[in-house]
Amino acid sequence: MTATATATATAPVPAPAPVPKTKSRSHPRARLRRQRWKGLWRTAVVVVIGLLVNLPFLNAICTAFRQDGDIATSPFSFANGLTLSHFATVLSGSGYDFPRFLLNSAAIAFGTVVLVMLIAIPVSYSIVRLNFGGRWLLQSVTALRLIPAMFFAIPFFLMFSNAGLYDTVPALILANTFLNLPLAILIICGSINEVPIEIEEAATIDGAGVYRSLFSIVLPLLAPGLVAVAILVFLFSWSDYLFAVILSGSESTPVTVGAAFFVTSAGIAWGNVSAVVVVSVVIPLVFAIFAQKYLVRGLSAGALK
Amino acid sequence: MAAQFHRSGTRGARWILSAPLLVFLLLVVAYAAFSGIETSFQDRTLLNPEPSFTGFANYATVLNDSTFWSSLGFTVFYTVAVTVVELLLGFGLALLFDRGFPGKRWLLSVIIIPIMVAPSLMGIMFRLILNDNIGTIPAVFKAIGSDISLFSGSNVIPLVVALDLVQWTPFTFLLLYSALQSVPQELYEAASIDRAGYWRVVKSIIVPLIVPTLVITGFLRAIDAFRTFDTIYILTGGGPGTKTTTLSIYIYKVLSGGNFGVASAAAVIVALITLPLVPLVVGRITRGALANL
Numbered sequence: 001m002t003a004t005a006t007a008t009a010t011a012p013v014p015a016p017a018p019v020p021k022t023k024s025r026s027h028p029r030a031r032l033r034r035q036r037w038k039g040l041w042r043t044a045v046v047v048v049i050g051l052l053v054n055l056p057f058l059n060a061i062c063t064a065f066r067q068d069g070d071i072a073t074s075p076f077s078f079a080n081g082l083t084l085s086h087f088a089t090v091l092s093g094s095g096y097d098f099p100r101f102l103l104n105s106a107a108i109a110f111g112t113v114v115l116v117m118l119i120a121i122p123v124s125y126s127i128v129r130l131n132f133g134g135r136w137l138l139q140s141v142t143a144l145r146l147i148p149a150m151f152f153a154i155p156f157f158l159m160f161s162n163a164g165l166y167d168t169v170p171a172l173i174l175a176n177t178f179l180n181l182p183l184a185i186l187i188i189c190g191s192i193n194e195v196p197i198e199i200e201e202a203a204t205i206d207g208a209g210v211y212r213s214l215f216s217i218v219l220p221l222l223a224p225g226l227v228a229v230a231i232l233v234f235l236f237s238w239s240d241y242l243f244a245v246i247l248s249g250s251e252s253t254p255v256t257v258g259a260a261f262f263v264t265s266a267g268i269a270w271g272n273v274s275a276v277v278v279v280s281v282v283i284p285l286v287f288a289i290f291a292q293k294y295l296v297r298g299l300s301a302g303a304l305k
Numbered sequence: 306m307a308a309q310f311h312r313s314g315t316r317g318a319r320w321i322l323s324a325p326l327l328v329f330l331l332l333v334v335a336y337a338a339f340s341g342i343e344t345s346f347q348d349r350t351l352l353n354p355e356p357s358f359t360g361f362a363n364y365a366t367v368l369n370d371s372t373f374w375s376s377l378g379f380t381v382f383y384t385v386a387v388t389v390v391e392l393l394l395g396f397g398l399a400l401l402f403d404r405g406f407p408g409k410r411w412l413l414s415v416i417i418i419p420i421m422v423a424p425s426l427m428g429i430m431f432r433l434i435l436n437d438n439i440g441t442i443p444a445v446f447k448a449i450g451s452d453i454s455l456f457s458g459s460n461v462i463p464l465v466v467a468l469d470l471v472q473w474t475p476f477t478f479l480l481l482y483s484a485l486q487s488v489p490q491e492l493y494e495a496a497s498i499d500r501a502g503y504w505r506v507v508k509s510i511i512v513p514l515i516v517p518t519l520v521i522t523g524f525l526r527a528i529d530a531f532r533t534f535d536t537i538y539i540l541t542g543g544g545p546g547t548k549t550t551t552l553s554i555y556i557y558k559v560l561s562g563g564n565f566g567v568a569s570a571a572a573v574i575v576a577l578i579t580l581p582l583v584p585l586v587v588g589r590i591t592r593g594a595l596a597n598l
Contacts, residue, residue, distance in 0.1 A: 039406030046401060047408075050415040053471050056430035057422065059441050063433060075441040119329055122322035130319035139587050141326075144334065146583045148532040150556050151572040152334075154565060155341035159333075174333055181329070186591065210318040239423035241535040242553070246560070256425040260539055263429055270439055277426050277433075288421040292414060 057281065064274035071270050086275035090262075095269075098276055101258030104169060105238055105280075108254055111173035112237040113230050116184045119177070120229070121222075124188035125214050129200070138189060145182035152178065153246045160247060167249035175247055176237035183236075184229045191225035192218065228294030231287050238284045255280040344569040351563030363570035372547050373571065376555040377578075379462070383551065384530040387469040388523050394470065395477025396519070400507065402478075403485045417479055419472045427472055428539030435464075458545050465537055465549055469530065477522050484518035485511065517589075524586045531579060
């Protein structure tokens with residue numbers, strides 16, 4: 001036993017086997033070409049699915065650029081060529097004041113981003129690094145997001161009416177802050193968790209206090225995550241309809257509610273409706289496309305919308 | 306534990322840094338929750354601004370309303386239908402994306418566009434494309450000689466389910482695809498050495514590994530589907546009759562009628578129905594953020 005074990009242990013290390021030559025039956029360039037076209041059937045299937053899920057949007061874009069006569073004739077008629085007149089009409093504010101809806105949406109979305117950041121950044125640092133409230137606080141804030149928003153919409157209506165905030169932009173900023181705080185706090189807590197604690201420990205040894213650590217050291221490192229949160233919060237508060245329809249009358253109407261005005265009016269001008277919808281969708285989309293790589297994380301970390 | 310400071314002088318800081326959230330929770334959220342529950346026990350209406358306590362009368366009104374029960378039935382059916390189908394389609398699409406193919410990165414961006422469209426605006430776009438006179442879909446149906454009425458009583462429920470698939474399959478796909486990407490490549494290689502067929506690999510390796518993601522994606526989707534409001538309300542207004550009235554539309558209609566007490570009672574009931582799911586989901590989605598606590 002001992003002899004064999006020793007023998008095994010002292011056995012000379014076998015010389016490394018020669019690296020097998022890679023099979024090269026075809027010319028490398030031909031192989032590359034074949035690789036490039038590999039999985040082309042997947043491309044075909046995915047293109048079809050991509051068209052299918054974006055069909056309503058593509059259809060709205062087409063309608064927005066077509067003449068009224070063509071729209072009335074057939075969904076496929078481009079006989080009179082393309083026009084920008086629908087965009088000109090709605091952006092000049094004839095009929096409903098669409099430019100104002102756009103400004104309201106922008107004010108609500110930007111205001112919500114700012115308020116959410118002011119609340120979420122310090123408390124996330126406090127939760128993760130100073131152990132404030134531990135799991136309990138973060139979990140209860142997350143739970144808020146899962147309760148149907150309708151439950152809060154009614155008391156919000158009563159509260160804001162009493163406070164004279166009904167039909168104002170601040171009321172919608174507060175409501176959307178409520179909607180988006182859980183998501184923001186979750187993502188920011190996750191990002192702070194990823195910052196190596198040693199950096200802050202070193203800063204503490206050098207005499208930096210809590211606030212100095214947070215603002216001068218942690219905050220700059222969080223920048224990419226904070227940009228992602230800002231874009232997601234912007235997107236979701238731009239998309240809100242439930243709170244907007246309950247908390248706005250005529251003054252603070254955002255595009256989600258205002259766009260529907262164009263539909264319910266008598267004798268729907270579909271070209272104008274399409275222009276309204278396309279403009280309203282494209283603005284947040286531009287922001288979101290840039291934040292795409294953060295979208296997965298944001299969506300899976302928070303309860304979406 | 307290692308990730309926290311236990312040094313002097315942080316006791317005050319943790320309260321100061323948390324103060325904005327605590328103030329917001331107290332002044333807005335807690336007050337609203339209290340006021341919502343209080344209203345559900347009052348005869349408060351638009352015309353009765355000085356309400357009195359009426360006990361469970363509003364709850365009785367809701368529970369005796371046949372529309373509430375039909376809304377609950379439709380909402381449960383809708384939630385289960387869209388969640389199951391979207392998980393299946395999203396998983397299929399994720400498998401499709403789990404290999405390299407030309408244009409993959411670009412097509413991923415295209416596929417997830419619907420997630421970023423406000424549901425209410427999506428509802429308007431659906432109305433446009435489904436409109437009997439000028440819509441593309443009815444025109445296609447007419448061209449192939451089918452005289453189908455999409456919004457009729459017998460077609461409207463499959464229609465709203467199908468439309469939900471259009472907007473939210475990209476969501477289930479995105480979450481499932483990101484889970485697939487974390488499956489170690491070596492597992493596929495080991496399986497191919499064992500000469501396991503593709504579907505065998507999917508069944509025995511991929512599915513067991515992503516079950517947790519399937520569950521959480523299903524929960525997230527179900528919670529959102531259960532409170533669906535925007536798209537269906539804009540598309541059908543809950544009709545014809547009350548066929549597509551979700552619980553959220555039901556509450557909104559009671560609220561629009563000025564009956565705050567009854568609407569609040571219905572909202573409390575709906576919140577209570579969702580409550581059992583909350584701890585399950587919360588535990589799962591806070592895990593990453595709480596890694597060191």
